[in-house]
Amino acid sequence: MSYEHCIRCTICVENCPVFRVNPAFPGPKQAGPDAQRFRSDREKSADEWVLLCSQCKRCEMACPCGVEPAQIILRAQQKYGLEHPHTAAHLLFANNYYLSTLGSLTAPLANRFAATKIGKKIFQRMGIATYIPFPKFSFKTLRGTMKSRSRETRKVAFFYGCFINFYRPDIGRKIIRMLQSFKIDVVLPPQWCCGLPALGNGNLALARSFAGKNVASLSNYVDAGYDIVYTCTSCGLCLLHDYQGIMEIPGAKKIAENSYDLHEYVLKLIAETEIKPPFKEVNRTLAYHIPCHLRALEIGYPAANLMQLIPGLTCRILDDNCCGLNGSYGFKKINEVTALQLGGRVVSLIKKTGAEAIVADCGSCRMQLAGLSGMDAFDPVEILCESLGIKDKK
Amino acid sequence: MSVIEYDVIIIGAGVAGLTAGAWLSGQGLKVALVTAGEPTACLSTGCIDVCAKSDDPLQGIAHLPNDHPFHLVSSGTIRQALDDFQQIMAAMDMPYTGGLENNRRVLSAIGTFKTTCLTPVTMQASPQNGNERIHIITFAGLKDFYPGYIISRFKNASFSTYDAGVSTTMGIAANFEDDAFLEAFILWLEKQHNREDKIAVPAVLGLESAAAIIKQIEYRLERPVFEIPTIPPSMPGRRLFNGLKDHFRRKGGMIYWGWPVVGVEKTGRQIEAVMAQSQGRPNSLNARAFILATGSFVGGGLEAKRDTIVEKVFHLPVFVPGEREAWFDQDYFSMNHGIGRAGIAVDSSFRPTDCLWDNIFVCGAILAHTEALKNGCGHGFAIATGQAAAKSCLEHIQ
Ligand SMILES: Cc1cc2nc3c(=O)[nH]c(=O)nc-3n(C[C@H](O)[C@H](O)[C@H](O)COP(=O)(O)OP(=O)(O)OC[C@H]3O[C@@H](n4cnc5c(N)ncnc54)[C@H](O)[C@@H]3O)c2cc1C
Ligand code: SF4
Ligand code: SF4
Ligand code: SF4
Secondary structure, eight states: OOGGGOOOOOHHHHHOHHHHHOTTSOOHHIIIIIHHTTOOTTSOOOOGGGGGOOOOOHHHHHOTTOOOHHHHHHHHHHHHHHHSOOOHHHHHHHTHHHHHHHHHHTHHHHHHHHHSHHHHHHHHHTTBOOSSOOOOOOSSOHHHHOOOOOOOSEEEEEEOHHIIIIIOHHHHHHHHHHHHHTTEEEEOOOOOOOSHHHHHTTOHHHHHHHHHHHHHHHHHHHHTTOEEEEOOHHHHHIIIIITTTTTOOTTHHHHHHTEEEHHHHHHHHHHTTSOOOOOOOOOOEEEEEOOHHHHHTTSOOHHHHHHTTSTTOEEEEEOSOOOSOTTTGGGBGGGHHHHHHHHHHHHHHHHHHTOSEEEOSOHHHHHHHHHHHOSOEEOHHHHHHHHHTOOOOO | OOSOEEEEEEEOOSHHHHHHHHHHHHTTOOEEEEOSSOOGGGGSOSOBOSOOSSSSHHHHHHTSOTTOGGGGSOHHHHHHHHHHHHHHHHHTTOOEEOBTTBOEEEEOTTSOEEEESBEEGGGTTOOSSTTSOEEEEEETTOTTOOHHHHHTTOSSEEEEEEOOSOOSHHHHHHHHTSHHHHHHHHHHHHHHOOOSSEEEEESOSOSSOHHHHHHHHHHHHTSOEEEEOOSSSOHHHHHHHHHHHHHHHHTTOEEESSOOEEEEEEETTEEEEEEEEETTEEEEEEEEEEEEOOOSTTTTSEEEOSSOEEETTTOOOOBOOSSGGGTSOSSTTOSOOGGGGOBBOBOTTSOBTTOSOSSEEEOGGGBTTOOHHHHTOSHHHHHHHHHHHHHHHHHHHO
C-alpha cells in the first residue's frame, strides 16, 4: 500500500533491527514513507544509506496500516544501484549463483582458499566480512547427485535453492526421501538462483533474468499438474512476492498460486488426511529461531506446527529478532558490526531458553547462529527426518 | 480449503485478543491468532486504565452509562482477569503494581498526572503530587522529551543530561540491556550527587529487563527511581505487548503475522474460516469459533466511510452515533466526539446483536459505547472483556 496511509506511529521503527544498532540508518519510517514524499524519478538518488536496509521486512509485518516501508526502500535501492557503480562485494554476491557453481566444481580448492589468511585478506579488501567462516562448498551438488522418479499420485517439483544445492545437498536429499516416503513423486526441474541475492545487491536486471528463466521452467511443471515446493524461505518470498511485485515477471501469478513452503505442504497433506507421518519420539529441547522471511511469507510457522506432532520434542519459538546475516547482507564489511550485534543478541536470548540446539529454516540464519553460539543449528526438516527415521544415503 | 484446523481463531493481536487467546489456550484449546499488524498497546504508556471516572475503579464502572459494555462483565470476572494479568506479567519479569481498590497517578512527560489503575513496576515510585523533590535525567539528543515541561510544574525539580552515544528511544533502550552500559550509567549517576528524593528517567531503561535494571539503579543510589512514559516509540507499551504475546505463545498459541483478514467462509449460521491475501495467493484458516478483537479506528477494526461506519472483517452491523454531523464535537480536543461510541453492540454472551452467525464473539475497543478515551477504560477494559468473551466462547465450544 502507498506511503500516504502512514499515520507516523513509529511502530515500524521499533521493529527495525538495523535502526536499533546502526545510527547511520534513519529507520523504515524515514527511509520509507517519509523520504518517498521527496523522491523524484528525475533526480539522481544521493542517499547511500538506503543500502543499509537488510530487507528483513520486519517493518512491514508490524505496520498496522498496511504501509510497506521495506518495499519502498527496495525500490530506492534498485534506483541507487542503477545510478551508481557496483562495489566488488555487491557484484560478487549478486552473482552468487555463478560463483557457487564455480565454487562447487572446484570445492576442495575453493574451501581451502576461503579459509586461508590470504583468502580472508582478499575477502576483506573486497568489502566482505570474515567473522564467521564462509560457507563451505559441497563437491557434489544436489543437481549432480539426485535423480528421482517413481510415478505416484502427488507430483512435486522441488525448488531447492542455491544454499541446499551448493552447500547442504544432504538436506536436499533428506527432503526428497521424506516426500517419497509419503508416496509423493519428486522431480528436480531445471532452475536457477531465485534472484534474491541479485535484488538485494541492487541488480534488478540480473534478478529479472534469473526470475524469467525460473518462471518459464516451473510453469511447465505447474501445467503438467505438479505442485512446486520450496524450502529456502527467502527463495519462497522471492517466488511468491518479488516475481509479481518489483520484478514484474509475466506468468509469476501462476507460480505463486502453486508454490508451497515444504512444511506448509506437508501440513496441508496431513490436514487433508492424505498422509499420516509416523512421527517417533525425539528427545530434544530446541530453540526455533524464526527467519524474518518465513515470518514475511505470512503462512504462520508450519514447521512449528509439525514439530508439535513429534513426541518428546520441546521447541521454544523465538521470532522477535533478526539474526543479522540476511543472506549476503552481513557478509559485507559495512554491515559487519550490525550483523555481529544483532546476532549476539539472538544468541543470548537463545542461551536463556536453555535449549541444546537451534532450528531455523534458513541456511544463512543457521550459519550465523551456529557460528556465533558454537551450538548445532538444524533445518526443521532434519528434525522431522530424525523422527521419521529417514537418513541421508548417498 | 485450509491447511490446519484450530478450535478458536482470534483476530487482532491487541491486549483484548492476546488475553482471550492465552486464556483459551490455558483451557487446553488449540488457538491461533491472526493479525494485520501490531496493536495500539505499542503506542500506549503501558499503564492499565480500568476506569478513570472515580478514585475507585469499580465504583467508576458502576457509574458508567447503562449501555456501556463494561456492565456485561461481572465484577468477579474483572477481578479475576486483572489478577491473572498481574500474574502473567510477573512471570514475564515485568511485574505490575496496584490493584482494583483504588486508582493511581503517573507523572507524564508533559508534567501532568495521568489516572490509571495498574502501572508497570518501573513507574511504581512515580510522584503523586507536584511537591515531591525529583531529579530528572534526560539523554543527549533524545527527541520529544523535555524536562522543562515537568520542572515548570514542580517546586523542587532539577535535571541533568547523560550522553548515551545514541539518541533514539529504541537505541538507548537496547543499550541498557548491556551490563557495561548500565554500569557506566550508574557510575555517572553516583557522581552527580543529587540530593533529591527520587530519580526520574524517561522510559528507556531496557527492552525486556526494565524491572531488573531499575532495581539495580535503585539499589546503588539508595532511593526510588521511576520511568516517565514517553510518546511513541513507547518502551513500556512494547514491553506490555511483548509480555502478553510471549505468554500466549508459551501457552501453546500460534500467531500469524501480516494476516489482515479480508474475507470469510460460512455455511448456515456458522463461520467456517477466515481468509487473508498472503504473499501471492489467498490463504485460509478454519476454526470452530472466532473472536473479533480488531480494535476501534486506530486499531483498524472500524473504518469510517463518507456517511457510514463499517466493521472490516465480518461486516457486522455497527452501532453508528447518528448522522455524520454528530460524529465530531466542535472542539477538536474534546472527549465527547460521538464517534467514540461507534462499534459493535453485543449481548451478555459477547455475541454481536442481530448477527447471522452463532460462533462469533467480540471483545476490546471495537465494542460499541466503550469511549476508551473519555472514560479512561483502555487496556483494563480490553483485559476484562477479553477474558469474558473467551469464557463465553469456551461454553459455546463445549
Ligand atoms: C495512542 C493511544 C494510546 C493509548 N494509551 C493507553 C494507555 O496508556 N493505557 C490504557 O489503558 N489504554 C490506552 N489506550 C487504549 C488501549 O490501547 C485500547 O483501548 C486497548 O488496548 C484496546 O485493545 P484491543 O485489543 O481491543 O485493540 P487494538 O489494540 O486496537 O488491536 C487491534 C488489533 O487488531 C488487528 N487488526 C485490525 N484489523 C484487522 C484485520 N482485518 N485482520 C487482522 N487483524 C486486524 C490490528 O493489527 C491490531 O493488532 C491507548 C490508545 C491509543 C490509540
Ligand atoms: S526491511 Fe528490515 S532493515 Fe529494512 S527498514 Fe524494514 S525493518 Fe529495517
Ligand atoms: S508502522 Fe506503518 S503507519 Fe506506523 S510509521 Fe511505520 S509505516 Fe507509518
Ligand atoms: S535465496 Fe535461495 S536460491 Fe537464492 S541464493 Fe539464497 S538459497 Fe539460493
